[in-house]
Amino acid sequence: MERQTTIKDIALALRLSTSTVSRALRDAPDVGEETRKAVKALAEELDYQPNKLALSLLKKQTNTIGLIIPNLDYVLATMVKGIDEVALEAGYTVMVCQSDESFGREIVNTKRLLDSLVDGFIISVSSETMIFEHIKKIQQKKKPLVLFDRTINSIAAPRVRLDNVEGGRIATQHLIDQGYKRIALLAGPENLNISNERMEGYLQTLKQNKIKVDKNLIIHCDFNQEYGKMATKELLTMKNRPDAIFAISDRLAIGALLAIKETGLKIPKDIGLVGFNNDPMTKLMTPTISSVEMFAFEMGKATAKIFLEMIHSETDMSDKEIIFKPKLFVRESSSRI
Amino acid sequence: MERQTTIKDIALALRLSTSTVSRALRDAPDVGEETRKAVKALAEELDYQPNKLALSLLKKQTNTIGLIIPNLDYVLATMVKGIDEVALEAGYTVMVCQSDESFGREIVNTKRLLDSLVDGFIISVSSETMIFEHIKKIQQKKKPLVLFDRTINSIAAPRVRLDNVEGGRIATQHLIDQGYKRIALLAGPENLNISNERMEGYLQTLKQNKIKVDKNLIIHCDFNQEYGKMATKELLTMKNRPDAIFAISDRLAIGALLAIKETGLKIPKDIGLVGFNNDPMTKLMTPTISSVEMFAFEMGKATAKIFLEMIHSETDMSDKEIIFKPKLFVRESSSRI
DNA sequence: TATACTCATGATAACGATGCCGGAAAGGGT
DNA sequence: ACCCTTTCCGGCATCGTTATCATGAGTATA
Structure with missing residues (x-):
């Protein structure tokens, strides 16, 4: 695993401070035109990519959605596709975990995603799931949560489901x-x-x-x-x-x-x-x-949209519900x- | 999004240094028995979870596998299941990205995963893919890469495929x-x-x-x-x-x-x-x-195993090839x- | 009693990036 | 000649954790 070029490398090479390089790269206002150009040129040359991990640590946001589903049959695969599409568009990456209809696996997955710091969750529960402590835990940690398809009445969270x-x-x-x-x-x-x-x-x-x-x-x-x-x-x-x-x-x-x-x-x-x-x-x-x-694909898209809305707005959305009409x-x- | 309890919180509460707390939590040798107990008790009480982001930044490893596949039809969904199973067991989380048989999407996905710092890649190419620069880039960055199912001859990487x-x-x-x-x-x-x-x-x-x-x-x-x-x-x-x-x-x-x-x-x-x-x-x-x-499920498992092997050993495995016999x-x- | 050694802990740097503050140099106005 | 404002840049703290080195107290040894 090769060492990635960092902002420090550029700073050192150009005899600048890391702050200046950072500003130059982000097109911040107070940077000289020439230094900006020099920085960008070198960044290009060294194939600099900002380290997302460092950014996530700083900003406390990973741009990642934890998606927990019971399986990958036709309907869910289609929904996942819908979710994926909207998420990708918005700059989010989806971590898909299959619970395989097992309550135990669902809990393990939730725990894993929870401390690997996804920004929030989109969940469709397994058929075994009758206790929801793991889901409540997500809410205790104040992480956005959207339920879809197989929703749960006793949990107050926005949901997307079929009538x-x-x-x-x-x-x-x-x-x-x-x-x-x-x-x-x-x-x-x-x-x-x-x-x-x-x-x-x-x-x-x-x-x-x-x-x-x-x-x-x-x-x-x-x-x-x-x-x-x-x-x-x-x-x-x-x-x-x-x-x-x-x-x-x-x-x-x-x-x-x-x-x-x-x-x-x-x-x-x-x-x-x-x-x-x-x-x-x-x-x-x-x-x-x-x-x-x-309308699985549409439901997937709607789910991801609500999730994004929830991430970006601070208002309580727990009673939001989108209901699709079957045909x-x-x-x-x-x-x- | 609630603030997570950190090692610092525990240190402050117990009038210890973060170093000691860190050691206590990891069961490092040189920590007093009493302080260890006290730290663990408080950690339990405050529901402390180590911040994976910080760890990843430090260790330069995310315990995440980037999986890029063309779609989620029966065969691939089954393979994904196999990969998932082995990966989960080994403490890895899989980020699944569908290229949807599109070359463009495949490139976008690769780029995204590449700088969101997955530890390596498992890839089955889209049917449109004829140029492999994006895949070579992965190798340039020295990230582990395993090809499966739809493999590519011109890329030197371990592969799992059918005869x-x-x-x-x-x-x-x-x-x-x-x-x-x-x-x-x-x-x-x-x-x-x-x-x-x-x-x-x-x-x-x-x-x-x-x-x-x-x-x-x-x-x-x-x-x-x-x-x-x-x-x-x-x-x-x-x-x-x-x-x-x-x-x-x-x-x-x-x-x-x-x-x-x-x-x-x-x-x-x-x-x-x-x-x-x-x-x-x-x-x-x-x-x-x-x-x-x-034998899609078995192929998936074999793929993940090779990936893990590649991660853990430093030897060159680029000519490793597992070939399944069809029936x-x-x-x-x-x-x- | 001085020396050495263990044991427990603290301090500091580092991972890669950003944000805030402060300061030097240059320019303009009075 | 003085002050003030820009413009551009560097320094430092920070995010949460670990690794390395340093320190202090206490104990055993010669």
């Missing part, structure tokens, strides 16, 4: 409109907001349509294709099997699709299916799967009219 | 074994190593089997489903159309599959198809797509015997 209740509603209503009567729900982990909100939309819609809720038709499982498949198989062997499935994520929906295919039932004739996320995969399956779009894309798996 | 020639061979040989005679190649961008190597394997295998190479059957296109689809449509309208397609990535293979389906040809009867990467999607398509597995997973799209 998941609405998402649950439009998916369920669509299935009802297509004539399905017994609609099952493949839900996610029980402690996850997004899952419960989508379920809330499902329940509301059933009630509005005077359809009785059958709790046996609601199954909680991890966001994982295999679980989706297993859960669906279970549903399909019930004596009074559902005639439609609303899966809270496309992964689960794909698992469901595979399970349904194995039993020989026809989609959408015998059974309807709607997923969530509008993962490009849904367009590639046979049959193609209807799904709820959540259903109807495909073969639920079109039987 | 792509072999990958091209096994895919092509498999198609020949299945009785396909006119095998087309959906190649990637012309300047990309991985693409050319896979093509090399394809060409070798054709020759070995005394099959004449028809250049019209080789099409270069970006790694993108749409391009794969367009290219395939073109291939299928030839007067002497191919009876099999070897796509250099699963995205292209999926595009090909869609194009083939639209023309009404039967897979694998009328036309065979093999992809590359073994993306989980290939298992979900109808028909399922044969594909070459590249073909045969599925419906190419099984007609």
